[in-house]
Amino acid sequence: MDSTAAHGHLVPYRTFVSVWLVLLFLTTLLVIASRISHEAAVWAMLTVTPLKAGLVFFFFMHLKYEKPFLKGLLLLVLFVLIIFIALTFLDTSFLR
Amino acid sequence: MATLAQAAIPEVRSYLDVGRPGILGWITSTDHKRIGVLYLASMMTLFLVAVAIGVLMRIEQLMISKPLFSPETYNAFFTLHGVIMIFLFVLPGLSASFGNFFLPILIGAKDVAFPRLNLTSWYFFITGALLAITALFTGKGFPDTGWTFYVPFSIQTGTNVTLGVFAAFVLGFSSILTGLNFITTVHRLRAPGMGWHRMPLFVWALYATAWIQVLATPILGITFLLVMVERIFGIGIFDPAKGGDPVLYQHLFWMYSHPAVYIMIVPAMGAITEIIPTFAHRTIFGYKAIAYSSLAIAAVGSLVWGHHMFTSGMGDPADVIFSLLTFLVAVPSAIKVFNWTATLYKGSIELRPPMIFALTFIFLFAIGGLTGIIQGALNVNVHLHDTYWIVGHFHYVMFGGTGMGFFAALLYWFPKMFGKKYNEKVATIAWFPIFIGFNMFYATMLVLGYMGMPRRYFTHLPQYHTAHVIASIGAFIMVSGLILLLGNLLVALFKGKRAEQNPWGGVTLEWQIPTPPPLENFEVVPTITTRPYIFNPEVSR
Amino acid sequence: MISATTHTHPAHKDYEGSKIGMWVFLFTEILLFGGLFILYSIYRSEYAADFHTGGQHLNTFIGVANTIILLTSSLSVAIAISAMQRGNRKLSITCLSATIVFGLAFLVDKYIEWSEEIRRGVYPNGPALLKFPDGEKIFYGLYYAMTGLHGLHVLAGITVLTVILVFVMRGKITSTDFNQLENAGLYWHLVDVIWIFLLPMLYLAA
Numbered sequence: 148m149d150s151t152a153a154h155g156h157l158v159p160y161r162t163f164v165s166v167w168l169v170l171l172f173l174t175t176l177l178v179i180a181s182r183i184s185h186e187a188a189v190w191a192m193l194t195v196t197p198l199k200a201g202l203v204f205f206f207f208m209h210l211k212y213e214k215p216f217l218k219g220l221l222l223l224v225l226f227v228l229i230i231f232i233a234l235t236f237l238d239t240s241f242l243r
Numbered sequence: 244m245a246t247l248a249q250a251a252i253p254e255v256r257s258y259l260d261v262g263r264p265g266i267l268g269w270i271t272s273t274d275h276k277r278i279g280v281l282y283l284a285s286m287m288t289l290f291l292v293a294v295a296i297g298v299l300m301r302i303e304q305l306m307i308s309k310p311l312f313s314p315e316t317y318n319a320f321f322t323l324h325g326v327i328m329i330f331l332f333v334l335p336g337l338s339a340s341f342g343n344f345f346l347p348i349l350i351g352a353k354d355v356a357f358p359r360l361n362l363t364s365w366y367f368f369i370t371g372a373l374l375a376i377t378a379l380f381t382g383k384g385f386p387d388t389g390w391t392f393y394v395p396f397s398i399q400t401g402t403n404v405t406l407g408v409f410a411a412f413v414l415g416f417s418s419i420l421t422g423l424n425f426i427t428t429v430h431r432l433r434a435p436g437m438g439w440h441r442m443p444l445f446v447w448a449l450y451a452t453a454w455i456q457v458l459a460t461p462i463l464g465i466t467f468l469l470v471m472v473e474r475i476f477g478i479g480i481f482d483p484a485k486g487g488d489p490v491l492y493q494h495l496f497w498m499y500s501h502p503a504v505y506i507m508i509v510p511a512m513g514a515i516t517e518i519i520p521t522f523a524h525r526t527i528f529g530y531k532a533i534a535y536s537s538l539a540i541a542a543v544g545s546l547v548w549g550h551h552m553f554t555s556g557m558g559d560p561a562d563v564i565f566s567l568l569t570f571l572v573a574v575p576s577a578i579k580v581f582n583w584t585a586t587l588y589k590g591s592i593e594l595r596p597p598m599i600f601a602l603t604f605i606f607l608f609a610i611g612g613l614t615g616i617i618q619g620a621l622n623v624n625v626h627l628h629d630t631y632w633i634v635g636h637f638h639y640v641m642f643g644g645t646g647m648g649f650f651a652a653l654l655y656w657f658p659k660m661f662g663k664k665y666n667e668k669v670a671t672i673a674w675f676p677i678f679i680g681f682n683m684f685y686a687t688m689l690v691l692g693y694m695g696m697p698r699r700y701f702t703h704l705p706q707y708h709t710a711h712v713i714a715s716i717g718a719f720i721m722v723s724g725l726i727l728l729l730g731n732l733l734v735a736l737f738k739g740k741r742a743e744q745n746p747w748g749g750v751t752l753e754w755q756i757p758t759p760p761p762l763e764n765f766e767v768v769p770t771i772t773t774r775p776y777i778f779n780p781e782v783s784r
Numbered sequence: 785m786i787s788a789t790t791h792t793h794p795a796h797k798d799y800e801g802s803k804i805g806m807w808v809f810l811f812t813e814i815l816l817f818g819g820l821f822i823l824y825s826i827y828r829s830e831y832a833a834d835f836h837t838g839g840q841h842l843n844t845f846i847g848v849a850n851t852i853i854l855l856t857s858s859l860s861v862a863i864a865i866s867a868m869q870r871g872n873r874k875l876s877i878t879c880l881s882a883t884i885v886f887g888l889a890f891l892v893d894k895y896i897e898w899s900e901e902i903r904r905g906v907y908p909n910g911p912a913l914l915k916f917p918d919g920e921k922i923f924y925g926l927y928y929a930m931t932g933l934h935g936l937h938v939l940a941g942i943t944v945l946t947v948i949l950v951f952v953m954r955g956k957i958t959s960t961d962f963n964q965l966e967n968a969g970l971y972w973h974l975v976d977v978i979w980i981f982l983l984p985m986l987y988l989a990a
Contacts, residue, residue: 157869157870158862158866160863160866163859163862163863164859166859167855167856167858167859170855171852174848174851174852174855177983177984177989178848178988180988180989181844181984181988181989185836185989188984188988188989189989191984191988191989192985192988192989195984196980196981196983196984199980200977200980203858203973203976203980204973204977206862207858207859207861207862207969207973208969208970208973209966217804217807220807220811221807221811224458224814224815227458227545227815228814228815228818228821228822230545230546231462231498231818231822232821232822232825232826234548234549234561234564234565235491235494235498235822235825235826236825236826236829237558237560237561237564238494238549238552238557238558238561239488239558239826239829239830240558240829241558241559241560241561242556242557242558356798356801356805357805360805422808423808423809423812424805426804426808427804427808430801430804431798431800431801431804432801457808457811457812458811458812458815459815460812461813461815461816461818461819462815462816462818464816464819465816465817465818465820465933468933469929472929476908476909477908477909478908478925478928478929479908479909479921479922479925480823480925480926480929485918485921485922485925486831486917486918486919486921486922487922487925488826488827488830491823491826491827494822495819495822495823498822
């Protein structure tokens with residue numbers, strides 16, 4: 148089975164460079180936030196970081212052009228990890 | 244889909260007759276069937292070693308007035324017994340053996356998605372086994388921590404914990420890669436016309452199991468990695484002296500090891516689901532319920548790990564939630580039991596060896612599951628935790644469940660895999676000591692635990708001795724039955740009569756191809772036009 | 785004619801299947817690091833102040849520099865794949881080589897960073913670390929575990945990319961058959977994603 152048919156989508160180089168620039172910008176935001184205050188840094192970590200990761204998944208790793216099933220699986224995996232963290236917190240948050 | 248009945252067996256070369264001669268042809272083959280047999284052979288050998296260790300433990304408990312072994316040796320025994328049984332027998336279980344052999348055939352494929360990766364999985368398995376054996380004969384001997392390797396003792400003890408957990412780490416790769424292979428195979432290699440709801444239910448079971456293998460095993464990987472790094476570098480993540488929390492180790496350990504028990508049981512449930520329709524000569528009742536309950540068990544079963552830690556000092560909300568989830572996870576299992584029973588109803592039941600062991604599975608697994616519910620209740624757990632009740636419980640589910648399921652599958656698929664018939668009478672006779680001995684052994688453990696006997700103790704107080712004697716005698720009876728059962732099969736392997744293509748009248752794809760199967764399974768890739776398990780009166784028997 | 789270890793069917797390549805297999809493998813890596821993330825979350829909530837102190841003492845400059853290096857290496861490998869898809873072998877080889885160089889630069893930085901910390905006695909069971917409060921001990925334990933495991937994966941990624949580079953140069957990977965290159969790229973990107981989380985978790989927002 149030939150692979151060209153399946154590869155399909157050609158992403159322009161421009162897209163990759165733009166994403167890279169956005170990633171650098173977002174990283175700068177993180178650094179600036181960390182200089183402002185610890186609270187700012189934490190907020191930035193919780194919002195900007197998933198965004199950066201999302202950009203890498205979506206564009207660099209081609210997830211945008213993949214089947215919804217694969218996108219769903221990734222979300223499932225992340226969800227599983229979050230549940231593991233949450234249930235463990237259920238223990239430690241209510242001690243003593 | 245019509246069965247191909249046949250008078251003369253055409254001269255199709257089976258998978259056993261092709262390839263490099265001798266042992267090299269086996270250990271370098273990427274044929275999923277040979278890999279399945281490699282797993283089967285290595286797992287059964289290790290199983291027998293672990294049984295022997297178990298027998299030694301039972302002898303020790305018989306002879307507590309004049310112990311044969313030191314307490315340290317006994318600790319190493321139960322650790323070794325657990326490590327071999329869990330990591331080297333029950334976890335690879337029906338997936339690595341029968342799954343490898345039959346998954347491609349059941350979906351009409353020529354092999355798995357990644358055959359070379361499949362062989363690599365087996366190499367990881369053997370490497371893990373060799374590392375465990377090395378841990379047995381070097382340094383200060385095999386770990387004495389129990390297969391659970393709890394910190395802080397696993398960090399402090401001088402025995403070969405680092406090597407032992409490293410062996411388990413390597414075995415984890417075997418499990419992960421098999422899971423990855425099966426997931427891809429089911430998604431990509433189903434024959435034309437085989438939609439998801441036309442797949443045999445053993446395939447659904449293997450698929451659900453594969454997801455647990457892939458998502459849960461890495462957690463154990465990192466946990467054991469941290470134990471190794473702790474022992475070598477003193478990184479202190481679980482060490483209270485350095486601010487660490489030993490209970491976090493338990494959380495991570497059971498986060499894998501609870502889903503692991505579903506890796507162990509779900510494929511066995513899948514095999515039972517193949518066997519029951521065949522010997523009841525009826526289609527399975529509730530196909531979708533059984534298919535989706537496998538996924539439900541995988542999902543909910545990943546959320547209950549805290550029930551191993553009720554006495555470890557968790558916060559109350561965690562206790563309650565984990566207990567609730569534990570009760571919930573029984574539901575999909577019960578759904579399966581109801582569906583199997585409904586399949587039997589008004590079926591034309593044939594009590595041949597695979598069916599006998601399949602029915603035994605249902606009975607013993609039900610007891611195991613029910614005892615699980617009992618100990619899932621918080622107040623009861625306080626008394627039963629770390630007693631022989633727990634040991635009885637998990638032997639009912641892992642041995643009465645997966646073990647019997649494994650034997651049922653072996654008795655069912657043996658003729659197809661090896662082209663030989665075994666003595667059905669002997670197999671049936673062997674059932675009696677196995678069943679009687681098993682219950683004498685493990686039901687007594689439930690009572691012992693209820694009476695307060697702690698587990699992992701090399702000796703016991705006098706008031707427990709009678710029960711221990713009964714248990715040990717039960718063990719010996721059971722083991723003699725096992726020897727008869729497995730010896731019968733071993734003899735058949737070399738001296739058995741030629742088996743026909745479809746000795747049981749099964750209707751799934753493996754029975755439509757020659758016995759033993761040819762290298763690429765199908766001369767012509769089948770096109771599937773119906774759901775599975777359709778029995779016509781003319782076809783049965 | 786049947787050969788011993790391979791199948792008789794023509795070497796059909798299932799591109800889609802190969803990609804699914806790679807993504808499933810990436811899921812296992814996410815869970816592997818996930819275990820450390822679980823520990824980090826719990827311990828951070830317990831030792832918030834000590835984690836902050838620990839983070840302040842890390843070399844943020846190297847951390848950020850390494851981030852930029854990895855982000856850029858993700859760009860270069862993405863372009864390498866795209867170039868191969870377009871049949872531009874030269875660009876592909878150049879970008880693939882650049883990715884490998886970036887990866888090595890990351891490891892060199894890491895070496896410098898760790899050497900400095902080890903010299904100061906801040907390492908597991910090190911003299912300085914043992915005097916720190918518990919929370920900081922745990923912080924550094926997690927720091928070494930997470931960046932160490934990550935570094936091993938960078939090394940593995942460099943090795944894989946080098947092998948792929950050789951395949952490209954030998955013409956084994958072509959514009960119609962490059963899913964091995966894609967899979968290697970996927971692995972590398974995940975290594976980048978993990979670092980994207982490690983940067984704020986350890987250096988910026990501890």
